[in-house]
Amino acid sequence: MxxxxxxxxxxxxxxxxxxxxxxxxxxxxQVTRRRIAGLHEVAASLGILLTRSALAHVQEAxxxxxxxxxxxxxxxxxxxxxxMFGEVEARDVARISGVSRQxxxxxxxxxxxxxxxxxxxxxTQDKRLIAVRLTPEGKTAFEKAFVEQNELDSxxxxxxxxxxxxxxxxxxxxxxxxxxxxxxxxx
Amino acid sequence: MxxxxxxxxxxxxxxxxxxxxxxxxxxxxQVTRRRIAGLHEVAASLGILLTRSALAHVQEAxxxxxxxxxxxxxxxxxxxxxxMFGEVEARDVARISGVSRQxxxxxxxxxxxxxxxxxxxxxTQDKRLIAVRLTPEGKTAFEKAFVEQNELDSxxxxxxxxxxxxxxxxxxxxxxxxxxxxxxxxx
Numbered sequence: 001m002x003x004x005x006x007x008x009x010x011x012x013x014x015x016x017x018x019x020x021x022x023x024x025x026x027x028x029x030q031v032t033r034r035r036i037a038g039l040h041e042v043a044a045s046l047g048i049l050l051t052r053s054a055l056a057h058v059q060e061a062x063x064x065x066x067x068x069x070x071x072x073x074x075x076x077x078x079x080x081x082x083x084m085f086g087e088v089e090a091r092d093v094a095r096i097s098g099v100s101r102q103x104x105x106x107x108x109x110x111x112x113x114x115x116x117x118x119x120x121x122x123x124t125q126d127k128r129l130i131a132v133r134l135t136p137e138g139k140t141a142f143e144k145a146f147v148e149q150n151e152l153d154s155x156x157x158x159x160x161x162x163x164x165x166x167x168x169x170x171x172x173x174x175x176x177x178x179x180x181x182x183x184x185x186x187x
Numbered sequence: 188m189x190x191x192x193x194x195x196x197x198x199x200x201x202x203x204x205x206x207x208x209x210x211x212x213x214x215x216x217q218v219t220r221r222r223i224a225g226l227h228e229v230a231a232s233l234g235i236l237l238t239r240s241a242l243a244h245v246q247e248a249x250x251x252x253x254x255x256x257x258x259x260x261x262x263x264x265x266x267x268x269x270x271m272f273g274e275v276e277a278r279d280v281a282r283i284s285g286v287s288r289q290x291x292x293x294x295x296x297x298x299x300x301x302x303x304x305x306x307x308x309x310x311t312q313d314k315r316l317i318a319v320r321l322t323p324e325g326k327t328a329f330e331k332a333f334v335e336q337n338e339l340d341s342x343x344x345x346x347x348x349x350x351x352x353x354x355x356x357x358x359x360x361x362x363x364x365x366x367x368x369x370x371x372x373x374x
Contacts (some may be wrong), residue, residue: 019271019283021367025360030317031271036333042352043340047244049359054241055285056366057234073238084206084218096206098242146223153234154227159365164358165229171347171355172236178346179243 025049051177057156065148069141070114074099075107076149079142080115082134090119090130107131116141212236237362244343252335254363256328261286262294263336266329269304269321277306279315295319303328 019027025048033041058073066076077097082088088096094104111117116138122131134142157165193277206214212235216329245260253263264284269275275283281291298304309318321329344352 002355018267022360022364024283025363026267028267028271029239032333036330039334039337040341042349042356043338043344046344046356046359047248047336047340047358049238050244051241053359053363053366054238056363057237059285060366061234080215081206082277084215084226096211098239119316143223146219147226149234150226150231152323153230156362157230157233159361160358162229165233167354168358168362169233169236171351171358172233172240173209173212175343175355176212176236176240176243176258177342179240179247 024052060156061149061152064152065145066149069145069148071116072107072112074103075111076142076145078104078107079111079116079134080146082132083139083142087131087133089122089181090132093132111138210325211239247343248336248339250331251339256332256335258298258303259288259294262298263329263332264305265291265294266298267333269319270326270329274318274320276309277319278315280319298325341370 009034025045028048029041032044049095061076062073066073066172069076071079072095074097077099078093081097090104090108091101094101094109094172097104099107108117108119112119115135118133118135118138120133121130122129157168195301212232215235216232218227219231220226248263249260253260256263258266261284265280268280268284277291277295278288280286280295281288284291286294290319295304295306299306302322305320305325307318307320309316344355347355
């Protein structure tokens with residue numbers, strides 16, 4: 001447990017309201033730096049900011065675009081992969097989308113039940129090989145949602161100037177490259 | 188379906204290998220801009236980069252820190268909230284962590300079964316009110332994992348200079364503020 005003086009100080013800083021939303025990264029770091037010595041504070045803050053802003057982005061996109069369209073964010077990611085390839089092996093979808101195999105399989109089943117995706121066995125030898133395509137309805141619905149997602153992204157990132165947007169793009173690309181290439185991850 | 192000439196051109200650009208990992212944002216935009224006119228391209232690219240880099244970050248953190256410690260990324264987020272408050276109502280945990288109520292409830296049950304979290308009914312009147320705390324073992328395990336997560340974050344963001352890290356921090360904070368405050372989301 002933190003020392004009593006820390007807990008009193010913390011209770012002045014944090015509450016359910018101050019910790020929610022956009023203040024979380026700053027408030028949580030105020031509490032954390034007093035309890036754990038020797039932190040790389042900017043790195044900790046960046047880890048929190050990256051995951052929090054991505055989560056908020058996904059929740060906003062699901063609420064405004066994807067749930068109304070009838071699918072989840074994972075559903076949208078998966079339809080995007082299929083749309084790009086035209087036809088793709090089901091086993092490749094999970095790897096490329098970064099969505100787990102289990103979730104991919106369940107999402108594909110849901111998309112198929114809604115008539116958005118079509119699955120066909122491609123080989124009589126290997127029953128695991130399944131070709132996935134968008135149906136004409138799926139393609140139309142995906143493209144409409146992609147444009148709506150783009151409007152939302154435009155609304156979100158317009159808070160930055162054009163130059164800042166390009167800076168953020170460059171920095172995030174370097175972070176993504178660092179995580180996928182230099183560390184153990186392969187997606 | 189895309190026109191035949193587009194599909195041929197696309198098949199030169201994309202493959203399961205070129206689309207995986209860090210090249211996804213760039214390759215997917217190459218394909219998309221030829222098929223959908225009038226896109227806000229930088230905004231689309233930023234949306235993809237933000238969610239992809241956060242996902243890669245979470246996957247790397249789960250593989251290297253959190254699965255070995257015995258919990259998921261959601262488990263870590265939830266323990267962080269409890270650790271900051273010392274004691275917190277279960278119903279507040281979901282809201283503050285940004286993890287759904289259903290997932291929060293299932294994660295808390297798992298953490299309790301591992302002896303990391305302790306749940307106690309606080310009111311005889313309202314049976315929904317449950318106070319959640321970390322056990323001494325939970326607190327020790329969390330703080331060890333937080334330091335390891337911080338080492339990993341440090342390793343990831345060291346690809347940027349100190350100045351670039353501060354720039355990324357500032358830009359992500361503005362994006363998070365924009366999503367949570369100006370749009371419909373509240374976390």
